[in-house]
Amino acid sequence: MxxxxxxxxxxxxxxxxxxxxxxxEGPIPRHVPHLDHVFLIVMENHGYSQIxxxxxxxxxxxxxxxxxxxxxxxxxxxxxxxxxxxLVGGSNFGVLTDNSPDWFNGSCTPNLASGKVATDNPxxxxxxxxxxxxxxxxxxxxxxxxETSGAPGENNIDGVTSIAAAGNTAGKTIGDQLxxxxxxxxxxxxxxxxxxxxxxxYSDGIFTDKTNFASLSxxxxxxxxxxxxxxxxxxxxxxxxxxxxVQKGSNPNNSLANVVGFDGLKGLYADLRSGRxxxxxxxxxxxxxxxxxxxxxxxxxxxxxKTDGSQSGLNPALIQRGxxxxxxxVRAIWDSPAWKAGxxxxxxxxxxxDYSTAPNVNQVLVIVDTNYGVHxxxxxxxxxxxxxxxxxxxxxxxxxxxxxxxxxxxxMSDLFSR
Numbered sequence: 544m545x546x547x548x549x550x551x552x553x554x555x556x557x558x559x560x561x562x563x564x565x566x567x568e569g570p571i572p573r574h575v576p577h578l579d580h581v582f583l584i585v586m587e588n589h590g591y592s593q594i595x596x597x598x599x600x601x602x603x604x605x606x607x608x609x610x611x612x613x614x615x616x617x618x619x620x621x622x623x624x625x626x627x628x629x630l631v632g633g634s635n636f637g638v639l640t641d642n643s644p645d646w647f648n649g650s651c652t653p654n655l656a657s658g659k660v661a662t663d664n665p666x667x668x669x670x671x672x673x674x675x676x677x678x679x680x681x682x683x684x685x686x687x688x689x690e691t692s693g694a695p696g697e698n699n700i701d702g703v704t705s706i707a708a709a710g711n712t713a714g715k716t717i718g719d720q721l722x723x724x725x726x727x728x729x730x731x732x733x734x735x736x737x738x739x740x741x742x743x744x745y746s747d748g749i750f751t752d753k754t755n756f757a758s759l760s761x762x763x764x765x766x767x768x769x770x771x772x773x774x775x776x777x778x779x780x781x782x783x784x785x786x787x788x789v790q791k792g793s794n795p796n797n798s799l800a801n802v803v804g805f806d807g808l809k810g811l812y813a814d815l816r817s818g819r820x821x822x823x824x825x826x827x828x829x830x831x832x833x834x835x836x837x838x839x840x841x842x843x844x845x846x847x848x849k850t851d852g853s854q855s856g857l858n859p860a861l862i863q864r865g866x867x868x869x870x871x872x873v874r875a876i877w878d879s880p881a882w883k884a885g886x887x888x889x890x891x892x893x894x895x896x897d898y899s900t901a902p903n904v905n906q907v908l909v910i911v912d913t914n915y916g917v918h919x920x921x922x923x924x925x926x927x928x929x930x931x932x933x934x935x936x937x938x939x940x941x942x943x944x945x946x947x948x949x950x951x952x953x954x955m956s957d958l959f960s961r
Contacts, residue, residue, distance in 0.1 A: 572937030579885030633945030818880030
């Protein structure tokens with residue numbers, strides 16, 4: 544073979560690989576104003592009607608009246624991790640479970656490549672670092688395999704809509720896109736241990752799932768055990784750590800160094816006080832403060848007594864904790880020098896209507912507060928997590944990613960309008 548032919552073939556291969564790398568990215572979404580900073584606060588496991596007009600959430604409801612609200616917004620699927628992945632990556636990447644990351648494993652096969660869907664029932668192994676290009680999992684209208692088993696099942700989206708699996712799904716997130724565009728992101732995780740997120744699935748801020756409790760027990764009776772750990776930080780609420788690019792950190796602007804806590808010199812509140820904040824702040828309170836609840840977290844953090852979709856079945860103290868937490872974070876953002884510089888938005892949303900056993904649907908509350916433009920708007924337009932990702936990408940001048948490119952995914956232009 545001549546050198547010229549070899550070069551030509553090499554060029555064709557390079558072009559094909561470049562096309563594959565960007566196969567899941569479409570055009571930059573239109574009709575979204577430029578955004579300098581977005582503060583995305585993710586709460587947990589409550590449906591729209593459980594939060595709206597709930598007397599134990601006075602700040603959230605007051606904010607909903609003065610800011611903008613999506614009244615017809617749906618989470619995609621279950622459980623939590625799936626929705627978090629969809630928020631930042633526009634896909635479930637074949638993962639329909641809350642399993643922990645398979646940290647730094649370079650020999651396992653990502654679900655995208657294998658075509659195997661990770662589920663709760665039947666149980667699946669921990670999640671291979673997400674990377675490459677492949678096919679994600681379909682979203683069925685009624686799920687009987689995750690957080691539930693058999694009829695009546697849980698409603699994904701509205702219990703009627705389904706989403707087909709997509710080939711050419713890219714194993715990347717908006718974090719990868721921001722880093723490539725020389726923009727910045729941070730995942731602020733309350734009660735993240737000071738040594739960082741690597742190899743940690745759960746933590747109370749000091750002790751983790753890797754702690755040797757036997758060595759700490761001494762003469763205590765009963766002895767310490769892992770059951771004593773209140774799982775405040777959870778990797779399943781930190782989607783970026785599931786991606787090979789972040790675990791490897793080959794790009795210093797897209798690594799585990801971007802994952803920090805609320806406190807400390809590089810934490811949320813220090814950044815807000817200084818005004819040195821990233822383009823995208825992904826903010827997740829701990830599992831007592833995000834309204835998720837824990838069975839060993841005490842009465843104010845106890846799980847809701849019922850999961851029937853009603854307000855009467857809720858733990859009022861858990862709702863109050865979440866409301867106070869949102870107020871603390873939002874007021875800190877309002878007081879930050881960063882809020883006054885440029886065009887910025889705060890988004891408060893819930894990841895899913897947890898255990899939304901049919902006929903409950905997966906409708907959640909989303910509040911958008913900007914330092915510019917329209918306020919007091921209630922939008923009836925049909926939106927979902929892919930819509931939010933598409934909107935943020937448009938505001939940051941990034942291409943749409945994965946299902947955010949789907950033709951039926953609307954941009955939330957009214958809620959972010961001038």
